[in-house]
Amino acid sequence: MENSALDLKPLDEILDELADQYGSMISILQRTQEVYGYLPMDAIYHISERTGVSPAKIMGTATFYAQFRLQPIGKYLIMLCKGTACHVNGSDAIGDVISGELGIENGETTEDGLFTLEYVACLGCCSLSPVMMINGETYGQLDGKKAVKIINDYRKKEAAQ
Ligand code: FES
Numbered sequence: 537m538e539n540s541a542l543d544l545k546p547l548d549e550i551l552d553e554l555a556d557q558y559g560s561m562i563s564i565l566q567r568t569q570e571v572y573g574y575l576p577m578d579a580i581y582h583i584s585e586r587t588g589v590s591p592a593k594i595m596g597t598a599t600f601y602a603q604f605r606l607q608p609i610g611k612y613l614i615m616l617c618k619g620t621a622c623h624v625n626g627s628d629a630i631g632d633v634i635s636g637e638l639g640i641e642n643g644e645t646t647e648d649g650l651f652t653l654e655y656v657a658c659l660g661c662c663s664l665s666p667v668m669m670i671n672g673e674t675y676g677q678l679d680g681k682k683a684v685k686i687i688n689d690y691r692k693k694e695a696a697q
Contacts, residue, residue: 542578574605610645610652619658621665633680
């Protein structure tokens, strides 16, 4: 079942520490996601083998919590805030512009693996609304044009590498 392409060593280190601890599944999944950027199926099977919890049950936990991803994310994670302040200041329209620009919807990744778009609730900087964050960098007072320019700056940066 397991795909040898996935390096399970870091996962084993997490499991050495947590596999036998009662109620540790969420911590295991969080740390697994920190390592791989998402929860690969091979990791789920491996966690199942080491903890004795069925893959279906682990998947149930992973899909219940919005924080877990089951697909790999792009190099740049665009988190567009859809919280109240950002919503009233037009984040829906910005989301549409970003989707049109990148050809992806919320939760999807561009084919070149560069960008993932994710709608999130309040990013904690409402005074700058509408806001998006890309790999931890905050961009405020957005409009569609500004968002596209920022995305293009990332594209240029990539092309220059
Ligand atoms: S609602 Fe968007 S940052 Fe608070």
